Amino acid sequence: MTLVPYQGDALAHTRTWTTLHDEELRRRAVKAAGEKDTATLVSLTLAYLTQKGGSGVLTSPRTVEAYALGTRQFVEYAAANAVNLLRPGRHDAQHYINHMLAAGRKPAGVQLKVAAASCLYRALRWAGATDVDPFRDASVPKDRTPGIVKRPPYSEDDLQDVLEKANTHEKFLLFLIAHAGLRISEALALTWDDLDEQGRRLHVRSGKGRKARVVAMSTSLARAARQYRQQYGPGGPHHLGGRRATPPEHVFRYGSTFTARYHLSKAFQAAGVTFRGFHPGRKYAGTRLIQQIKDFGRVAAHLGHESVDTTRKGYAQLAADDLKGDLAGW
Structure with a gap:
């Protein structure tokens, strides 16, 4: 059988x-x-x-x-x-x-x-089919290149160019990734009740490892969220229109990464910027925050990383001359 x-x-x-x-x-x-x-x-x-x-x-x-x-x-x-x-x-x-x-x-x-x-x-x-463990002693060489170098974040200029071409929907999705630092799965799982535009925070209930967190909104994200709610939220002109693959309480009417990629890549294409996926947006959030507040722990919390080392190695970087102010006067 x-x-x-x-x-x-x-x-x-x-x-x-x-x-x-x-x-x-x-x-x-x-x-x-x-x-x-x-x-x-x-x-x-x-x-x-x-x-x-x-x-x-x-x-x-x-x-x-x-x-x-x-x-x-x-x-x-x-x-x-x-x-x-x-x-x-x-x-x-x-x-x-x-x-x-x-x-x-x-x-x-x-x-x-x-x-x-x-x-x-x-x-x-x-299942009792065998007792062998062939990969126990096998080894994979370590890649010494930092993740931030192998897969760099989007640049400030690139994001600004995309935002100039993006519509309300695309702007909101991009800000969720590049300012709130959300994983695409976290963004697509948001419900309207998770957004607090006035308090400038959002609630991630389906983070990696099923860990929830509260994320601060940037001013730009809060503004984009208000505009998105006016058009697509309950009572908005587009809320009931079209077919949905998700329940009506969900912010996005689709739940697949493939569909999200389709929507966001249109804005990148219109701006003449290569779309490299969603993670470079998260890395933009990490890099900009660490350069601004210089606190890996707070940045890790913002991105939803369990380990600060994940943030340090793959999602954020300090400028090469970051210590010059501290060393002045030595």
Whole structure:
């Protein structure tokens, strides 16, 4: 019997595996690994992630998507290179890593793929199909280049050029990213009750790791939020118009990153600025704030980072001559 690809919620998906008797669970896992049945192995991995992963059924859709893709790619590699999934050779895991690096993948991206493949093996061990852990001693070289250098923020001039071409909707979305420093998933999850334009703050209820926080609004963001509410909020001329993919209490009528990218990239294109995604906007917020207040802890809180090191390494930078004022008179 072949498992049907998951189309329900995470809990229902997990039950397609956890309701099996141990021997049947093991049999299906062994069969899928032996046949390199990609769909079934992805299903098993996601069931394990939901059942035994750190976030369980609350694992974010983005993480689920990344692990599904990473598992699929590893199984395809194993099929193309005659890797025995249940009894891999002791060099097979490192060969996979080296294969990705030789193909031009960056170490950070390779690490994500290794995390997915390792999760597949945890799932196989969970199912009783094998006891091997081939990625335990495999290594991915560290990338010493700071994240702020590899993926720099948008410049002040670029953002100003885009804002001049943006409409009310695009301006509001851009300010949420580049001033409030919101992740795109956090922005798309906002409801009207989360916005307090008069108090110049907004409530993020669906932050990374399910952590909520209150974020201060810049003057420009508060103004953009008022204008957006007038047009798209309850009672506004555009509130009921058009089809919605989200409940009416949500600020944005769409919930997908793909649709948000479509809208914001139009403003970038009109301004002649290359759209490099949403993260350079968050990095703009981090960089500008750290140069202004020089407090990594407060900037980390604004961006919703659990660790100040994340802010220090990847999202903010001080100017090279930042200490010249402090050193004056030495």
